[in-house]
Amino acid sequence: MTVMFTQMPREDVVSYLANAWPAPPGSTIERVAFLSEAAHGGVSVQSGSRPGTTWWVVDGVIVPQDAGPLPELEGDELITLPSEEPETPPITPTPTVSTLSADTP
Numbered sequence: 001m002t003v004m005f006t007q008m009p010r011e012d013v014v015s016y017l018a019n020a021w022p023a024p025p026g027s028t029i030e031r032v033a034f035l036s037e038a039a040h041g042g043v044s045v046q047s048g049s050r051p052g053t054t055w056w057v058v059d060g061v062i063v064p065q066d067a068g069p070l071p072e073l074e075g076d077e078l079i080t081l082p083s084e085e086p087e088t089p090p091i092t093p094t095p096t097v098s099t100l101s102a103d104t105p
Helices: 010-020
Strands: 002-007 026-029 043-048 053-058 078-082
Touching: 010 053
Parallel strands: none
Antiparallel strands: 002 043, 026 078, 043 053
16 A cells, blocks of 8 residues: 655645535544644555545544545544534523503503
8 A cells, every 4th residue: 555645735625625624523534643733735545556545634634525435544543523512402581570560550
């Protein structure tokens, strides 16, 4: 297996990821072991004679994207993002009895 990294400006990679960035709550991301948190670009993985696949990398992580399932490279850490907390219902004020004015018949 051959793994290559091509560095690119962060804003370019984020624009290519479009709605895939940031990763949605509950999804699994992959922290790329051989990259720092300041790495942005593409990680290409080629195995045997098959064509390679490239995943976009932002801040040293691969998020779910159209390239397919995460590559799960050796030494990488898979992290499941916490799901969104359900919103608590708004607190409804307790109804109060309004006082009647002395002028009320």
